[in-house]
Amino acid sequence: MIQNSALKKIMNFDKEFIMELFLDDNVSNINRCVVAAANVMSENNENISCINEVIMKENVNQFLTIESKELVKNTQNLHSRNNFYENVVAKYTEELYVSKFKMKKTTVKALIDHLQEYMKPCSSVIPLDKKVHIFLWLLTSDSSFSAVAELFGLHKSSVSYIFHEFATLLSEQKYHFINWPSLEEQHVTRIKVNSRYGFPNCVGFINACRLKIKPKNTRKEKSDIMLLQAVCDETLMFFDIHIGEVGNTHKNRVYRESQLAHEIKNFIDFDNHILGNSEYKLRKNLITPFTSDNSLTSEELKFNEIHRKACTYIDHAFEILKDRFKKLDSIDINKPEAINSLICAACVLHNFVLLHEGSSYLKKEAVINDDGVTINPSIVKSAEDKRQFLCHYINYMDSS
Structure with a gap:
């Protein structure tokens, strides 16, 4: 079998040498066969090169045709996306x-x-x-x-x-849509809450919901947590919000840092109050349920039951907020000021939508003209005294 290296050497010989091989009688037949085979191989290589050139040209033409079609397709898609709002x-x-x-x-x-x-x-x-x-x-x-x-x-x-x-x-529209209610508006809330649940002198409900913040470090598995504190009325409208710092998950601590904690006495008369769960500290204007390691009395249990039902207003307000604005489920923004703007904007829009559409959660009910009870501050002096007074009043009204 003729080796490739031998063929290459033969194919590199000049024409004069090859002619002598075939004209000289002394040249052996085997050498003439080798030269003939070399010529055939050379011709085949030339043919293969020619075929390769043809195939390459064909492939280039097909590639250009495909590229042209893709360019037209992408241009059409881009045009379609540019008009997505107008056309869809x-x-x-x-x-x-x-x-x-x-x-x-x-x-x-x-x-x-x-x-x-x-x-x-x-x-x-x-x-x-x-x-x-x-x-x-x-x-x-x-x-x-x-x-x-x-x-x-x-x-x-x-x-x-x-x-x-x-x-x-x-x-920046916060104070156009999130404001503490006037005395007249508080009066309406007192009547409606007392009429529906039998809890007197209530002008609002406070709680805080947890919001997840995606961590800056992608290797960190758990999301950061921040609290959105809000106070709403019986229409589910927010009339006060406060955004806590990232990592501060203690509701009462967030409340203490809020402006509301320092001004609530200016907003609410002594007779009135907002309701909050047991994670808040009991205050004269913020009434929480009874908690005790010992068993509670039947009156205290009754108070807690009505208190819990009334507080569902703020729970539903948060449900509507987070259901409507899915971006709050996992906030993928890193700058604290941008996070605060996002949350505040969502709360503003929450109120804006309620102003224009109301809420399907609220049912039209007959309102009993009962404005609650007057509390004498000379008798009821502490937050504990006030809660106990309300407890007795609620049980008395419920049994009458």
């Missing part, structure tokens, strides 16, 4: 719209009209209504900035800017 979102049915944005079209229209007055003049080519819907899309879902940017045909940085712009803008 704007044409949602009312049912689909409410399912996605957790509020009616008329409510969002009112929000856009309201924000229009506070928008700073800018050169943005993105219309206000589109920006509001991008912000709401992020707030009402767990979608990332990248996913929403892809969907709306924008750069991730643009979507991030829109989100933080509107979170900041809405958080």
Whole structure:
């Protein structure tokens, strides 16, 4: 068998030498066979090279054709994404719209009209209504900035800017929509709560919900926790909020750090109070249930039962807030001021939606014209005295 190395050497011989091989009678037949085989191999190599060139050209043409089709397809997709809001979102049915944005079209229209007055003049080519819907899309879902940017045909940085712009803008609207109720409004709450649950002189309910913050360190398994403290009335509207620091999960400590703790006496008359669970410290204007290592009396148990039922208002308010704004389930923002703006903006929108739509949780009930009881501060001097007085009153009214 002829070795490749031998063939290469033969193929490199000049033409004159090859001619002598075939003309000289002294040259052996075996050498002539070797040269003939070399010529055949050379011709085959030339043919193979020619075929390879043809195949390569064909592959290049096919590749260019595929690339051209992909370019057209991607251009069409980009055009479709750029018009996603105009061609898809704007044409949602009312049912689909409410399912996605957790509020009616008329409510969002009112929000856009309201924000229009506070928008700073800018050169943005993105219309206000589109920006509001991008912000709401992020707030009402767990979608990332990248996913929403892809969907709306924008750069991730643009979507991030829109989100933080509107979170900041809405958080600045806090005192337009989150205010302590007037004396007249407190009076209405007293009547309605007493009429429904038989708990007198109650003007609000306080609690704090836990919010998860994704850690900056991706190797950290557990999320950080922060508390959102809020006070609501019987309409589930927040009229006071306070955002605790990350890692502070003690409700009473968060309360002490809030502005409410220092001003509650200015907001609520001695007769009145808000209700909070046993994680709060009992105060004259913040009534908590009885807790004891020993067994409670039947009167105290009755008080606790009515107290617990009345406090479901704030629990439902938090449920609505977190169900509507899924972004609060796991906040993927690192800067503390940005986190606070997001949470505050969600609370503002919570009130805004209730103002325009009300709540399906609230039922229309007949209101008994009973404004509660007058408490004499010369007799009832401490927080413990006040809770005991209320306990006796509730049991007396329940048995009568």
